[in-house]
Amino acid sequence: MSIKEVAMSTVDVVPLVDEGLGNSAYLVDLGDGRALVVDVSLDLRASWYAARQRGLRVAFAADTHLHADFLSGARQLSATEGTRVLASAAGRREFTHHGLRDGDEVDLGGLRLRTLGTPGHTHEHLSFLLLDGDRPAGVFTGGSLLVGSAARTDLVAPEETEALARAQYASLRRLAALPDDVAVWPTHGAGSFCSAPPGADRVSTIGREKATNPLLCKQDEDDFVTALLESLGSFPPYFLRLGEINRRGPAVLDRTPGLAGLDVATVRAMLAEGARLVDVRPVPEFAAAHVPGALSIPLRPAFASWLGWLAPHDRPLIILRAADQDPAEIAWQATKIGYLDLAGELTGGIDSWTADGHPTTGTRLVGPGQVEGRVLDIRQAAEFASGHLPGALHVELGDLAHRADEVPDGPLVVMCGHGERAMGAASLLEQTGHRDLAVLTGGPDDWAAVTGRHPESGR
Structure with a gap:
């Protein structure tokens, strides 16, 4: 995850980019030692770092919608730091939060957030307009208006996809009515399975999107719906689970995610009982020798997405890694998409497996x-x-x-x-x-x- 600063007048907004999921969260310096974060995942490392670097306390955490591609970190911040959670009242979240409706405003102490109902990606979706005095500085569009696109509408239910696409059309027209110089800060970006197109830009302006966004340029609703639905590709199955988990509230972590060591005998016993072995080593190492039946998902920025796509969520997972791969990175990536109980890792990796006399295979x-x-x-x-x-x-x-x-x-x-x-x-x-x-x-x-x-x- 990378951090890139964007300074706009008196408003200091820091995008926190998760290259693997293709998403951006945001940290806003409120100017009084406090901060707002928007759409942060349960992997809070980047937001913690950005806040500490600026000497800020995270006072507010806003979620634009019930996320399907990661576990929200808002409840964790509320439980551990006393952060006030801002989210749609229509989302019916089952944990403490300040429920917001279209047109509501939240005083952030100089800056204000105004909610805009922008359904489409989800039913309860809100965008957050950041006001500096009476001047709209930017809008957090979440899964509504994206850079060069709009987010997909098929994650709720197949029979609702077209109706949500029509709602998305109306939401984009509403956002397009904002002044041209208003910054657009979307959550989903290049690399996301939520329909963001490829490209380097993750932030934009209303004026630029009106001029260049193919979907926003479509004035006819039916043309918009057809184009959006034709752009929809496949998505990982964990997308169908996480929205409800985020509604109920992700479990609060009581420790930093990690990988417990497991000896060869324990690993063999667990595999015999149905556990899965996930080998995260680079392709050449897996090709040279791996445990028969192991699932190859190399550790890289996109590891979480492919873990959620290929590995079962209802069976213990055992990790096999190279000695120079960071176990904390593996655990955090798994955690942010709901794999909270990794069984552990094979101590000593492939060398301990072969030293114990067990066979390997190659590709x-x-x-x-x-x-x-x-x-x-x-x-x-x-x-x-x-x-x-x-x-x-x-x-x-x-x-x-x-x-x-x-x-x-x-x-x-x-x-x-x-x-x-x-x-x-x-x-x-x-x-x-x-x-x-x-x-x-x-x-x-x-x-x-x-x-x-x-x-x-x-x-």
């Missing part, structure tokens, strides 16, 4: 110039359509566990864009009995550069 790696025979591309549908190897079979990684029987037996080259997701796919296929698998260390562009051939487009 072959191939370069872009070594692709032969059948290819399985496990990227998202939009990625596949933009360019893929000729004749490649396509099954999204998120669907693979349920569609493994559609995948032919090897020899088979599994590919994504760089190799991390492909190794996860290969590990899933190995669990279902597939053999003679190889993983491509690259993507279509690497293949094209080496072979001189052009990827195919379309589905």
Whole structure:
């Protein structure tokens, strides 16, 4: 998670960017030793650091909506720091908070927050207009207006997707009525599964979005709805659980997340009883040797999303990591998406497993110039359509566990864009009995550069 300052007149707003989830939280210096945070996750490390660096106490925590992609940190702040939680009254949260409705204002001590009802991403969604005196400085748009897009409307229920898309249209028109120089501070950004497009910019202005946002430029409601619904891709299954957990209130952490050490005998016993082993080492290390049946999810910024997509949430998870990988980072990433009770980690990693005489297996790696025979591309549908190897079979990684029987037996080259997701796919296929698998260390562009051939487009 990174921190980037944005100073606007007398208002000091600090975006706290979670590159892995593709989201931004915000810390606002209220100018009197206190701070407001907006849409912070349960991984509060960046907000704690930003507040300490400025000598601030987090007095307010505002949530724009019931988040589906992370556990909110607002209740944790309330319980541990006495922070006042600001959230939609319509969200019916079951923990102490100040319920807000459209048009309500909260005095922050010089600055004010005015709530704007902006349903669409969720029913109870609010945007927060930050007022400096009577001047609107910026608006926290959460999952409503995004930079270059609008957030998806299919996370509540399939039958409500279109109605929520029409509500999203009205919400964006309402936001567009704000002055052009008002800053736009969305929660979802590039890399988020909540429909944010790729791109480096995570903040914008109302004027810029009116001029350049393809969805905001659509004046006809039906055209807007069609474009929004056609842009919707798949999303991790944990999105369907976290909204309700956030409504009830995430459990308050009584200690810093970590990984307890487990010896080989304990790990073997737990695996025999149904636990899953998640190997977070880099692709080359997993390829060289791994515990048979282990699930490969390399530790990187996107680790949490793929853990939530591929690993069961109702079975104990055991981590196997490299010696130089940070166990705290693994635990925090798991915690923020609701994996609060990791069983622990294999003490000594793969070396202790082999030293105890237990077998390992490997997965072959191939370069872009070594692709032969059948290819399985496990990227998202939009990625596949933009360019893929000729004749490649396509099954999204998120669907693979349920569609493994559609995948032919090897020899088979599994590919994504760089190799991390492909190794996860290969590990899933190995669990279902597939053999003679190889993983491509690259993507279509690497293949094209080496072979001189052009990827195919379309589905």
